[in-house]
Amino acid sequence: MADTTTRPLGAQISHMLKDRGVDVIFGIPGVHNQEMYRGIEEAGITHVLARHEQGAGFMADGYARATGKPGVAYVITGPGLCNIMTPMGQAYSDSVPMLVISSCLDEVAARRGQLHQMKDQRGAAETVCDWSEEARTAGAAYALVDRAWAEFSARRPRPKHIQVPIAQLEATAAAAPAPMPPTPVAGGRPMDIEKAQQLLAGARKPMFIFGGGARAGADAARKLVRKLGAASFTTYAGRGVIDPDAPLHFGSYLSRPESAGVIAQADAVIAIGTELAEVDLWRAQLGHDAPMLRVDLDTESLTDPARAAWHVPSDAAGFLAALERALEEETPRSSGWTPEEVTRARHKWRAEVDAEYPGVLRVAEALQACLPQDAMIYSDMTQFAYAAKEVWNMDRPGHWHHPYGFGTLGYALPAAIGGAIGRPGLPTLAIMGDYGFHYTMAELGVAVELGLSLPIILWDNGKLGAIEASMVGAQIAPNAVVARNPDFMKLAEAFGAGAVRPAGLSELQTAVAAAFRADGPTLIYVTPDIAD
Template sequence: MSRVMTCGEATIRLLTKYGVNTVFGIPGVHTLDFCRALDKEVRHIQARNEQGAGFMAEGWARATGEPGVAVVISGPGVTNVSTALGQAYADSLPVLVLSAETASNTIGKGWGVLHEITEQKKVTEPLTAFSATAHCAQDVPELLARAFTLFASQRPRPVHLSIPIDVQAEMVEEEWEPVALPKRPSAGASEIAKAAKLLKDAASPLIMVGGGACGASAELTIIAERVGAIVIASTAGKGIVDDDHPLSLSASTARPQVLKLLSEAGVILAVGTELSETDSFIERMDFKGQLIRVDIDSKKINDFYPADLGIIGDAKSVMAKLQAALDDFTSDGREAAEIRVAEVRGQIRAGLSVAEQQHTAVLETLSSAAPENIVWSGDACQLVYTGAFMLPVHAPRHWFYPAGYCALGNALPNAIGAKLAQPDIPIAVIAGDGGFMFTMPELITAAELQLALPIIIWENGGLKQIQDDMDARQISRVGVEGINPDFVMLAKACHCHSADTANLDELQSAFQVALKADRPTVIVVHQARS
């Protein structure tokens, strides 16, 4: 016989039946009924700000592809977590934010009750696949079924569910059960045959992969080898084909040497990618060949880059069928493609600016000391911009750099979420000095959890990219040169190890020690000022 419990407690219990074992957040007076089940039914991780909690849930989703969950209060909890929702939306990540809301009879009234937003769901509607309010306890299992169905079978964008405090307190007598989740769609035989023929007949085929193709790493590598295709990744697709593979140009779309390749391709196979301008940083890429687009989102097939052949389906399923259709085929163009990749890699290295050469020296030092399976959690900073094409990554979901929404401050909390999801995989943070300060309090969260996280802070005197942009446009610098804290003393105050490095040898040594430490280590790296 099921136990009578509050709706808040029943909600957390139902999450566990959908496979959730960890949630991130900060308890408040409006989430007390959720708290009845926290650390009984699931592990609760206390963040220091709801934005950090959202970024931790996002990091969990980035690392695993499974839903990351944040539980927050109404009002300011929702507005704080909204930045992480926007980023998860931009990068197609399954994040669930479960929040409180003011009592049902106050919604929309503007009475000035605690944590009031007159209609909370409207705040997050543009940032989510859907945002909904439960008006009674029985709405909750229906809304959670809708959310997890979306995560399992559609483009996995975030969801926000608000449960008013009076609904949380309702008593639930029956045991809520999860629904059976549908599978993602796949392609028909005729579509696969057309795609295979285009690739077999193509001169200089090219494959472009995005985050939606993370599950198809093995299949895409084999397809590239069979048809002799050069592979270019978005930042979200970096590592799907190993960056060290002789056909891979990593996430280098923004480099002029790589943009030139696009117009040389006879056929472009774009899998799980928006072909976004935040990867190329030009208004429109110059595709002259035929474009095959494979995407689970039907809206992407004929948007800014209309497809000559559009296939709606799950990347792994579609690529498995395409691989099978190419079983009897081996292109004679692979050797030429590998030579072309080697040439372009050389051109990219030769074209590095002085600052990018400094970045590369740091990145190569880190890479030489890192385990092959390391996950790099990057913030928006110049060291990470260069790392997109100069730091080798060997598997999907091992490079976090949200280039689309491009919020600052995600790197550290993303890494916390990822490390908790995959405790046996080494994870390192790369953040700029300015971006690190956005979510700096989560350093205490990482220390409290005793996570072995090397945290590389690229100290270049403020918001360097915006400084450079202002200088290039002859705008006097304003608001981009604020002072930094003493990062070594800050680390100590937050119960972390630290190292202020003066050269690459010191960096390598500190990084190696940090990977095995009993808590986070803040490693400060100063940009050369010559």
């Protein structure tokens, strides 16, 4: 039975979100959105006070990636919304379900000079999210929340923004309607499975490309590649979909130029849950000559320049499960691929990464060896992560999160905080560079305040190393790539966090293990010479 209590709309929204499974909201209160805070505690929701709206947005993103539930943030009119637009853009790029609810001014056409006024707040937000709408009545607010929830489950999950005029937030409103049944997602239609079977029927060298959208279908994906004798690649976001020790798995080396030649050998290609975007390939085309079947919830991805022969609008998990069932009685097929050629390619590509990022792989190997099996990692735009996301094998999907598409600095720390909140008692790790830490270092105070056992690997090479290398490659004298850094150890201690600088790789492993047991976050300061 729906709640019939009358409350201000701002409070009703929190009660509505609680009824739809929201247990945490990230944000910062202000005079314009304070009515949204009236009902948070009464509804039984935990509020996490960020130090900046950008941090609140990344926390909501990290929470969503860790839990699979939408991340929710409350922000104020104008600057609050502008500050969270970078995380919204990142969530849009990486298919993260996030709901941002902001206040807005009651009237802007005939008045100027109001507090927090923008020319077009709703329109500005719309540039970085799936949609941005204004709810001018309680009924509209409730309908938009339910629309967001339905689309999070049935379509490609992406951030939404709802703004509510201040006067409406303050006005009395009846309670929201009861939650609707979950909206089913399309997947595994017989006609689509038949297409895939036709494509694979005579293939001796089938190739699967798995993206982040295929994570929920990992079990079926692993069975399929074994049954079909298929080779496979994953995108960075798709790591862990296939067992890294599978003999015909080429890993997450799609960005290596020679991977195009490997894919050209395939006589059938199936790409599942991936945009095949620039940030996946770093070239214009995948490299296939054979017919390709694309499976994706997003029709825009299905009709991109990759020019697939068959388009399957479906969720990956449903499609993979249905295809695996259809082939269940088949005898495992012999393969035209050999484990030896896969091993040679992987060793060569790994050596290339090692040459491009000297010393990083030794540190990554030491770090990987000491992490608990169920550790979840959040990384930033830093050379350490650029190398690791190619060579660091994941035994399960959805446990390494990175700002892949939008590529914003400052992601890792607040996103890891959100992830740790979403997985209480389970290990979470942040990896960032010295420059990225400058962007959101204030959120370290949140981790201290909440007592999160969060190891924070700070990789300090003293510069914007990737930008310097790019400038040199373009024959530009390196400029503006070095910034004066603070004493990061003292800075962490000033926040109340632990701080340690390991002298070698074994000390790094000891420090990480201790940080997982600590009563608060620990900054682990690492420089490239640790691998010497």
